[in-house]
Amino acid sequence: MSVHATAASLPVTPAGLPSAHWDEALLRRYDKSGPRYTSYPTALAFHEGFTADNVIQALEQSNASRRPLSLYVHVPFCRKICFYCACNKIATKNTALAEPYLSRLDREMVLTARHLDTSRPVKQLHWGGGTPTFLSLAQMGDLIDRLDARFGLSNAPDRDYAIEIDPREADVFTLRHLQSLGFNRLSLGVQDLDPRVQKAINRHQPRVLTETLMDEAHRLGFRSLNLDLIYGLPFQTEKSFAETLAQVIELSPARLSVFNYAHLPTRFKPQRRINVDDLPGADEKLSILRTTIEMLTAAGYVHIGMDHFAKPEDSLALAQANGTLQRNFQGYSSHAKCDLIGLGVSAISHIGDSYAQNPVDLASYENALDQGRLATVKGLRLSKDDLIRADVIERLMCDMRLDLAAISQRWQIDAADYFSLALEQLHPAEQDGLIIRQGDTLNATPMGRLLIRQLAMAFDACLPEQSGKRYSKMV
Incomplete structure (x- = not known):
C-alpha cells in the first residue's frame, strides 16, 4: 500500500479536520492575501x-x-x-x-x-x-x-x-x-x-x-x-x-x-x-x-x-x-x-510599546554602527488603540478563540462596543461556519483555524492604508 493511500485511511482525532469539516470551496473563497501577524501593527x-x-x-x-x-x-x-x-x-x-x-x-x-x-x-x-x-x-x-x-x-x-x-x-x-x-x-x-x-x-x-x-x-x-x-x-x-x-x-x-x-x-x-x-x-x-x-x-x-x-x-x-x-x-x-x-542586519526589536527595525542592507547597518549609533532605520510607537488591537489579534491567533469579556476587563473598555465594526465584518465568516459566537466568546471552527489570519484582519485598523501591499496567501 502506498503512503498516500495510508494517509487517506488514517483516522482523524477531534483536534484534526475530519472530512465533514473540509470545505474546499470555502477555502478558495477566503484564500486572500493577508498579514501573518507576527506583530501588530505589521x-x-x-x-x-x-x-x-x-x-x-x-x-x-x-x-x-x-x-x-x-x-x-x-x-x-x-x-x-x-x-x-x-x-x-x-x-x-x-x-x-x-x-x-x-x-x-x-x-x-x-x-x-x-x-x-x-x-x-x-x-x-x-x-x-x-x-x-x-x-x-x-x-x-x-x-x-x-x-x-x-x-x-x-x-x-x-x-x-x-x-x-x-x-x-x-x-x-x-x-x-x-x-x-x-x-x-x-x-x-x-x-x-x-x-x-x-x-x-x-x-x-x-x-x-x-x-x-x-x-x-x-x-x-x-x-x-x-x-x-x-x-x-x-x-x-x-x-x-x-x-x-x-x-x-x-x-x-x-x-x-x-x-x-x-x-x-x-x-x-x-x-x-x-x-x-x-x-x-x-x-x-x-x-x-x-x-x-x-x-x-x-x-x-x-x-x-x-x-x-x-x-x-x-x-x-x-x-x-x-x-x-x-x-x-x-x-x-x-x-x-x-x-x-x-541584533544584526534587518533585525526587529519589540521593546515595551515600541517596534524598531535595523537596515536590511549590510552597508547601511555597518555605517550606522561605525558612526557610534544604533542602526535603527524605522519603527513605531504603539498607541493605546494599537495595543488593544494587538492584544485581540494575538489572543485570536494563539488561542483560536476570543473572550471579549476578558478584553473588556483587561483594557477597561466595552469590547463588544469598541469592536462593533469588526464584529459586524465577521458576520459573513460566522454565517459560513468559520467562527461561532456565544455571548462574549468567539471560537474558530476547524475551518476557521485554517483561515485565522482572515478572521484577525477584521480587527486590523491599518489594512485600509496598506491596500495594494503584497502579503502571502492564507493557504
Missing part, C-alpha cells in the same frame, strides 16, 4: 520618523517593567542559495567574512546594553538567518561570549535558547558545541525529502543528514526539535509530500512548521530560478494541505495554528492549552511576554 506601518533616539528612550523606559529579555541575532550568511528563499542573506563560503560582522554585532550590543538594566534575565535567545551554523565553532563560541558579557545569559532550566540549523553543514560535533554554549532547542531546515524537489530548489539534502542530527540531538538531551517543511514547491504533489510526511513522522520531531511557499520572483531574486510551470496548482496545494493536517493529526500532533504543529507534551502545545501562547517575529512562542532585542 512592519508595513513602521516609519522613518522613529529613530535610534526613540529606541534609547524605549530601552530606558522598559527597565522599570522588569520584564525578562529575549535576544534575536540575525546571521545573514549562507554558503549556497536555495531558490525558494525569501530571507535576508549573503551568499559566501568564506567564514572569515563573518568577522567584521561579529565585531559590528558586539558594537550594537554595547550601544544597546548601555541603556538597559542587564540584570533582567535573558529567558529567550534565538539565532536566525541566513544560516547561523555558517559560523565556525570558534565564531559561535565568541558570539555567545559577547552576548553573555553584554547581557548575562541564563542557565535556568526553563530558558528557551534556539538556533536554526542547515543539516547540510552541521554534524554531531556542531550539536555538542551548541549544547556546551547553552542552546537547548534546535530548528532544522528540511523543506522536502523528495530528490526531484530538492534539485529544483537547489537544496540536495538526503534524509540521513537530518536523521543523524536528530538522533544525536535526542541523545544529547535537547529539549525540543523543530523541522521546517514547505509545501507548494516545484514538482510537489499530494502523493510525493505525503511520502515526505511519512518519513518525517518516523523521525518524530517535537514540532513541525509546514510553510506555504509564496512565489514572489519580482521581490526575491533567487525565486526567478524556479519555473512557475513546475509549481503545483491551487487544487494540488489544497490537497497537500489537507493531507498534511490529516497525517500529522493522526500521528498525534496538535495543530497549533496556521503552519505550526506540536506534540501534546511540547511546551508550545502546553502554552496554547493554558492560554499563555504568544506571537513574535519568529512565529509562535511558549514564553511569557519579554522585551525583544533584535
